[in-house]
Amino acid sequence: LYQKAYSAETLAGTLSPGWAKKLGLSEKVAIAVGAFDAHMGAVGAGISTGSLVKIVGTSTCDIMIHPHQETLKDIPGVCGIVNGSVMNGYYGIEAGQSGVGDIFLWFINRLVPDSYGKTQDEKFRTLEKAAKKLKAGESGLLALDWNNGNRTILVDVRLTGLLLGQTLHTSPEEIYRALIEATGFGALVIIDRIEEYGVKVREVVNCGGLAVKNSLMMQIYADITGRPMKISRSEQTPALGAGIFAAVAAGKKSGGYESIDDAKKAMTGTGKVYEPQKENHEAYKKLYKLYCQLHDGFGTKHWSGGMFNVMKDLLELRDEVLKSK
Known part of the structure; x- marks a missing residue:
């Protein structure tokens, strides 16, 4: 390993003659220092203090930044807190879920019958159309999303769905x-x-494949959290984030920008916003309480509560919802 680390907006050099010829570009093109794809994705989504950027795909990475001169407590279960990891001058806070889209793919590929479609895409479309007709709590079902373990906040890869x-x-x-x-x-x-x-x-900005493709998921996230789910204007935020760092590395004299903030203001933004629906949010508050009961009961060894109520409460909520339809 190298003995010294550099932040991603640092100029590493310029394009080599061989690559310049191959790509048809100038040898003066700035090459910035590399970084993690999720961190670049957060910058490409316009991350700022108070913004939680969710890069949503097969798994999910949650990224925040916090000014390094301000006090930041250790956050139990959040393992990725590093000064300068996302942007210079800020602590990067990284959490996430180790299975999201992969859970849906497992279900589609292993358990959904062919009557729902002959291809993976057909099955997804059929399921989404049918699932949109359901109300929060109507099915009487509750799941734990641990099919690939739990990354945050339990940090336990041996947990299961x-x-x-x-x-x-x-x-x-x-x-x-x-x-x-x-x-x-x-x-x-x-x-x-x-x-x-x-x-x-302060806000939640979503990017990645599922954020763009799965409108049902984004609406459910808004309803569960009670927060607007903003969707990044760019569908390729890691690539855009890399471009932002390169634009700063090039500098204003070369057509770039003086700072990451200047580049973000010019190059990023949000588009569609999913607003929480009050009726669904109220139902999800009840389900979330039961989810937390399962979360702590199966995921922590110090939990000493009971679970007798969970099935009964799910049935009670289901009956309430069905009567209201």
Whole structure:
């Protein structure tokens, strides 16, 4: 390993003659120091103090920044707190969920019958259309999103997924929606833990494949968290973030920018926003309480509560929702 680390907006050099010829570009093109894809994705999504950027795909990375001159407490279960890791002058705060899109793919590929479609995409479209017709709490299902372990806040790769409440009448779209909801509850656990230790989440900006493609998921996330889910204007935020760092490395005289903040203002932004729906949020508050009961009961060894109420409460909520339809 090198003995010295450099921040990503540092000029590493310029394009080599060989690559300049191959790409048809000038040898004066600035090459910036590299960084993690998720960190560049956060910058490409316009991260700022108080912004939680969710890079949502097969897994999810949650990124925040905090001014390095301000006090930052240790946040239990959040392992990725490093000064300068995302942007120079800030602590990078990185959390995440080790399975999100991969959970949906597992369900589609292993358990959804071919009557829902002949291809993976057809099955996704059929399930999303059917799941959108369901109301929060209607299925009586509750899942834990640990099919690939738990990264934050339990930090335990040996935890596994769970689906509670299925009956002989449970449908694939109900399970699909319950799995999406489970990842939404897991996302809220992370937000709650970060805020519990003094870092205020002012806004949530989503980027990555699922943020763009899965409108049902983004609406459910808004309803669960009670927060607007903003979608990054760019569909390729890691590439855009790399471009931002390179523009700063090049400098203003070469057509770039003097600072990362200047580059972000010019090059980033948000587009579609999913607003929370009050009725769904109220139902999800009840489900989240039950999710936390399962989370602590199966995920922590110091929990000493009971679980007798969970199935009964799920059924009670289901009956309430069905009566209101």
